Amino acid sequence: MKFLFFGTSAGRPTKQRNVSGLAMEFENDNKWYLFDCGEATQHQILKSRLSSAKLDTIFITHLHGDHVYGLFGLITSRMLDKITKPLIIYGPKGLKELISSVVDISYKHLGYELTINETYAGAEINFDKFKIKVLPLMHSVECFAYYIKENDKSNKINQEKLINEGLKPCALYGEIKKGKDVEFEGKKYRAKDYLLEPVLGQKIIIAGDNAEPEILCPYLENLDLLIHESTYTQAVFDNMQTQYMHTTAENLAKTAQKYNVKNLIATHISPRYQTNEPILNELKKYYNVNAFVANDFNEFELKEGKLKLIDD
Ligand SMILES: [Zn+2]
Ligand SMILES: [Zn+2]
Numbered sequence: 001m002k003f004l005f006f007g008t009s010a011g012r013p014t015k016q017r018n019v020s021g022l023a024m025e026f027e028n029d030n031k032w033y034l035f036d037c038g039e040a041t042q043h044q045i046l047k048s049r050l051s052s053a054k055l056d057t058i059f060i061t062h063l064h065g066d067h068v069y070g071l072f073g074l075i076t077s078r079m080l081d082k083i084t085k086p087l088i089i090y091g092p093k094g095l096k097e098l099i100s101s102v103v104d105i106s107y108k109h110l111g112y113e114l115t116i117n118e119t120y121a122g123a124e125i126n127f128d129k130f131k132i133k134v135l136p137l138m139h140s141v142e143c144f145a146y147y148i149k150e151n152d153k154s155n156k157i158n159q160e161k162l163i164n165e166g167l168k169p170c171a172l173y174g175e176i177k178k179g180k181d182v183e184f185e186g187k188k189y190r191a192k193d194y195l196l197e198p199v200l201g202q203k204i205i206i207a208g209d210n211a212e213p214e215i216l217c218p219y220l221e222n223l224d225l226l227i228h229e230s231t232y233t234q235a236v237f238d239n240m241q242t243q244y245m246h247t248t249a250e251n252l253a254k255t256a257q258k259y260n261v262k263n264l265i266a267t268h269i270s271p272r273y274q275t276n277e278p279i280l281n282e283l284k285k286y287y288n289v290n291a292f293v294a295n296d297f298n299e300f301e302l303k304e305g306k307l308k309l310i311d312d
Contacts, residue, residue: 001026001150001202001302002310003227003265005294006044007036010231010246010268011066017296018044019066020268022206022227024148026129031056035146035206041070042077048297053083059132060091061208062143063098072102079110086113090125090134092142093118119144130201135219137210139245144208147219150201157194165189202302209268211245213255220259224305228252229268230293233278236270249279253286261287263307267294 006021013019019038023045031054034041045052052074061067071089078087089095096116103110119125121136121144133147155177159169162176167189172182179191202224205216209229213220220226231246249266256264264287266279273279276293283291290307292300301310 001204002299003225003302004048004050004299005267005296006041006048007038008267008269008294008296008298009066010229010270012271013038013040014271017269017271019070020061021070022267023048023050024206025050026150029129030054034058036061036067036208037070037074038066039069040073042074044296045074052078052081053085055087056085057127058087058089058091059144059146059206060089060095061137061145061206062092062139062141063094064141064209067208068095068098071099072106075099075103075110075114076106078112082111084112086115088115088117090117090119092144093120133219135205135207135216137208138212138215139209143210145210145216146206148204148206150203152198152201154195154198156196156199158196162189162194202305204302209245210247213247213252217255217259220255220261223259223261225263225265225302225307226256226261227265227267227294230266230279230283231268231270233282236272249282250286253283253291256289256291257287262289262305263302264289264291265294265300265307266292269293 002025004023007018009017009019018040020036021038021041022035023032025032032050034055095118099116119134121134123134125132129151131149135145135147137143137145157176167184175182176191176194181190204225207228229247230249230252232248234248234250237248280293299310301308
């Protein structure tokens with residue numbers, strides 16, 4: 001799986017960072033998924049290797065502007081580009097009203113099918129390669145994390161063993177993959193003797209804005225990847241007059257460490273930080289596994305539970 005960051009700033013863009021937007025892509029797939037769509041996300045997509053024509057579904061964490069104001073432009077450019085692939089958007093209550101108020105006034109006919117699904121904490125949604133569970137977060141408005149469980153790969157068979165025992169690749173392999181016993185030239189082949197152990201799908205959380213990462217605890221244990229906001233360092237947060245509902249690097253790192261999270265990417269960085277160092281150093285102080293602070297256009301690959309930055 002790959003993750004490409006279109007925006008990593010909190011609240012408003014900076015010269016280095018756009019506001020929230022993150023692409024998720026599976027291996028050998030011809031589509032991709034977008035999490036949040038802050039203003040100018042469509043500009044960022046144009047500058048990346050991904051194409052809007054292959055965007056399949058958008059997941060919105062919450063309705064703050066830095067996470068949704070890019071939807072209007074993206075939705076209408078799709079019409080002008082004559083993209084006919086249907087688009088589905090999931091998000092909290094109010095999303096329908098937000099989008100339709102703009103789309104209905106500006107444009108009557110999009111020329112493609114747009115489905116807006118207002119979802120809720122606890123909802124489970126199935127896709128061809130993964131399942132999503134919507135989890136609640138703590139923020140000033142209703143806000144979600146999306147827990148993604150990649151499908152287990154369970155239909156691999158031991159081809160070498162089958163060939164050695166007299167069954168060359170043929171249509172019967174498909175039956176064995178389905179768990180059915182087969183017979184060939186008088187010899188019986190029991191499916192359970194040839195089916196390999198399933199490869200378990202990876203587990204990822206992509207979280208929206210959140211005051212307390214511990215709220216995700218039922219899903220954090222041995223999680224393959226946590227992508228979570230880390231707006232402030234602890235010292236800055238402690239000295240703020242208004243304590244916004246966001247997470248510090250220290251709190252995020254301690255939580256990830258406590259639950260053995262295998263890989264951590266911090267994003268949604270306050271514009272006050274000119275470099276990644278303050279957040280990254282604090283993360284590494286309390287979490288000793290594999291931590292990154294995302295920059296715009298960083299691309300990560302997660303494979304067999306290992307995360308690496310593949311494009312800087
Ligand atoms: Zn935000
Ligand atoms: Zn917010």
